[in-house]
Amino acid sequence: MxxxxxxxxxxxxxxxxxxxxxxxxxxxxxxxxxxxxxxxxxxxxxxxxxxxxxxxxxxxxxxxxxxxxxxxxxxxxxxxxxxxxxxxxxxxxxxxxxxxxxxxxxxxxxxxxxxxxxxxxxxxxxxxxxxxxxxxxxxxxxxxxxxxxxxxxxxxxxxxELFIAASGSGIAFVYQIMESYIQIMKELGLNEAQAKSMIIDTFIAASSMAKINPDLEDLMNRVASKGGTTIEGLNVLRASKLNDILMDMCQKTIHRSQQLSEELQK
Ligand SMILES: NC(=O)c1ccc[n+]([C@@H]2O[C@H](COP(=O)([O-])OP(=O)(O)OC[C@H]3O[C@@H](n4cnc5c(N)ncnc54)[C@H](OP(=O)(O)O)[C@@H]3O)[C@@H](O)[C@H]2O)c1
Incomplete structure (x- = not known):
């Protein structure tokens, strides 16, 4: 061919x-x-x-x-x-x-x-x-x-447009979350190299394991034992406005994609 x-x-x-x-x-x-x-x-x-x-x-x-x-x-x-x-x-x-x-x-x-x-x-x-x-x-x-x-x-x-929010642009959103996580670990005492290496490895490990076992609830339960450290952090995330922020992020991305598409059809 x-x-x-x-x-x-x-x-x-x-x-x-x-x-x-x-x-x-x-x-x-x-x-x-x-x-x-x-x-x-x-x-x-x-x-x-x-x-x-x-x-x-x-x-x-x-x-x-x-x-x-x-x-x-x-x-x-x-x-x-x-x-x-x-x-x-x-x-x-x-x-x-x-x-x-x-x-x-x-x-x-x-x-x-x-x-x-x-x-x-x-x-x-x-x-x-x-x-x-x-x-x-x-x-x-x-x-x-x-x-x-x-x-x-x-x-x-x-x-x-949903694919763009989830994947095309989504990859950059994950980088931003990684960057914030790295910044926080630096503020808490790690140096730049340590923080970057740990957080990047964490994302690789989490996504590789989720690819094998897509049951995220199960994966979280395996890490978060009752009375332990992980559940403390997870509770903070679950009580936060994380879903609202992610929804806003996706909606704005989708809206911009629709706008660009309309401009192109003119
Ligand atoms: N980048 C992404 O992450 C991404 C993701 C999903 C989809 N896309 C889509 O993929 C497409 C390509 O994006 P890209 O990032 O690869 O763009 P790009 O880096 O700007 O590449 C476009 C290439 O096309 C050449 N070109 C323009 N008009 C031409 C013509 N008439 N004949 C021959 N060559 C021509 C340009 O030549 P010059 O070197 O002379 O400028 C340039 O090398 C876009 O439609 C974009 O929407 C991109």
């Missing part, structure tokens, strides 16, 4: 890092409007090009990895190059499938991906939805190809 990434920015680079060797047995192309980013793509068997037409023509899978604001111009210039049975994957936040179909053609086989940056390490999450032109076997093929990057989660297109 010929698989072409359009745009050689952050997301294409993250995907290329996360994909496994078998992906590169295909004919992989990356096109970009300027040369500089190609220097960061040190992979055997990749064809780089400044010419989108060459990358898109005859491609079986096309990954649109440019900014949403750049999409109309690209598709206006290149939609005629997309072969009728190609599968087009859009990474663009806020651009609906309906909008993208309008900018290409109604029969286009279209999949939307919403990845987070952890795909580079193979532990990412990718929200996935597709239009009615994509059949089940094509969806399976695409999911198999991108599986090394992390979990691919089928959701309705109207839930993409």
């Amino acid at each position: 010929k698989i072409s990434f359009i745009g050689a920015g952050n997301m294409t680079q993250a995907f290329l890092k996360g994909l496994d060797r078998s992906f590169f047995e295909h004919e992989v192309w990356v096109s970009n409007r300027s040369q500089a980013k190609f220097d960061m793509l040190d992979y055997p068997n990749i064809t780089t090009s400044l010419d989108n037409h060459k990358a898109i023509q005859n491609a079986d899978i096309i990954i649109l990895a440019i900014k949403p604001q750049q999409m109309f111009e690209l598709l206006e210039a290149s939609r005629m190059d997309i072969k009728s049975n190609a599968i087009v994957i859009s990474l663009a936040a806020g651009l609906s499938m309906r909008q993208l179909e309008r900018w290409m053609f109604p029969e286009v086989k279209l999949i939307r991906f919403m990845p987070n940056t952890a795909i580079a390490l193979g532990i990412g999450s990718i929200a996935v939805c597709n239009n009615q032109n994509v059949d089940a076997s094509e969806l399976i093929l695409v999911k198999e190809l991108f599986k090394p990057c992390g979990s691919l989660i089928d959701i309705d297109e109207n839930q993409f």
